[in-house]
Amino acid sequence: MDQQLHFITVATRDLDAGRSFYRELGWTPTLDVPGEIIFYQVAPGLLLGLFLDDKFTQDVGLDATPVPTGVTLSHNVDNPAEVSRVVSAMAAAGAAVLKEPGDGAFGGVFHALVRDPNGIVWEIAHNPGWRIDEAGAVVLS
Amino acid sequence: MDQQLHFITVATRDLDAGRSFYRELGWTPTLDVPGEIIFYQVAPGLLLGLFLDDKFTQDVGLDATPVPTGVTLSHNVDNPAEVSRVVSAMAAAGAAVLKEPGDGAFGGVFHALVRDPNGIVWEIAHNPGWRIDEAGAVVLS
Numbered sequence: 001m002d003q004q005l006h007f008i009t010v011a012t013r014d015l016d017a018g019r020s021f022y023r024e025l026g027w028t029p030t031l032d033v034p035g036e037i038i039f040y041q042v043a044p045g046l047l048l049g050l051f052l053d054d055k056f057t058q059d060v061g062l063d064a065t066p067v068p069t070g071v072t073l074s075h076n077v078d079n080p081a082e083v084s085r086v087v088s089a090m091a092a093a094g095a096a097v098l099k100e101p102g103d104g105a106f107g108g109v110f111h112a113l114v115r116d117p118n119g120i121v122w123e124i125a126h127n128p129g130w131r132i133d134e135a136g137a138v139v140l141s
Numbered sequence: 142m143d144q145q146l147h148f149i150t151v152a153t154r155d156l157d158a159g160r161s162f163y164r165e166l167g168w169t170p171t172l173d174v175p176g177e178i179i180f181y182q183v184a185p186g187l188l189l190g191l192f193l194d195d196k197f198t199q200d201v202g203l204d205a206t207p208v209p210t211g212v213t214l215s216h217n218v219d220n221p222a223e224v225s226r227v228v229s230a231m232a233a234a235g236a237a238v239l240k241e242p243g244d245g246a247f248g249g250v251f252h253a254l255v256r257d258p259n260g261i262v263w264e265i266a267h268n269p270g271w272r273i274d275e276a277g278a279v280v281l282s
Contacts, residue, residue: 001227001231003182005149005189005215007214008212009264010211011212026144027142041144041278042145042146043185043186043187044186044273045184045273053211056213059246060213060240067211070208070260071150072149073149074147074148075142075145075146089142098201099201136185136186138171140171140180
């Protein structure tokens with residue numbers, strides 16, 4: 001199995017709230033199917049999908065409608081001030097701040113945790129040991 | 142906020158089972174911190190992290206230990222036979238098959254759903270309308 005992810009799909013209760021939230025942050029969808037799914041490109045070759053929760057449930061073959069838990073999505077920025085700036089923008093767009101910007105418990109990061117209108121938990125982080133080389137490889141030091 | 146994801150981090154009950162499973166599939170970690178976290182590069186500039194669940198809980202500031210729900214990770218392949226081949230390899234490595242290879246309910250895909258030893262649900266899919274252009278942009282048609 002190639003070591004490659006192509007989609008992250010998240011069960012979404014309120015697709016319109018998700019669309020408004022990410023539009024407010026300046027994101028542009030690759031594809032938007034009202035009442036079904038919205039895709040955003042979030043890395044080369046990778047889409048994040050907000051999938052209306054009853055359709056998600058049907059597609060996965062589950063009985064009950066899940067809320068996303070046990071997963072965080074992280075977005076890295078260049079410095080601690082930028083963490084605060086992005087968190088403020090997310091809060092202004094309707095996110096809930098779970099953890100104010102500060103030192104993380106692990107990994108030497110300065111970070112904050114924010115929940116989007118549909119329960120996706122985002123970590124906004126500055127990690128001094130993180131970089132991406134010219135070939136796209138992540139280097140952690 | 143830039144439209145870019147850098148980490149997907151999943152609460153993992155049994156880190157050793159996770160390590161064995163992805164090793165069996167031929168994956169190589171970017172970083173492996175026993176008893177804490179394992180990172181795999183899964184797209185340019187993007188790491189998938191298996192994070193021991195009690196540390197995940199502490200990092201996110203939660204009271205209870207979550208199991209990943211409400212999220213699927215998708216891996217696309219070139220044809221339906223390859224879906225079956227990858228699902229067989231995952232089952233042989235210890236995954237549970239939730240949905241045998243067949244037509245999906247949405248998006249015109251041929252797919253299967255598989256759960257890894259820690260509850261991560263993978264969709265293995267052939268989507269004839271999916272491609273990635275030379276710049277890394279996903280094109281859906």
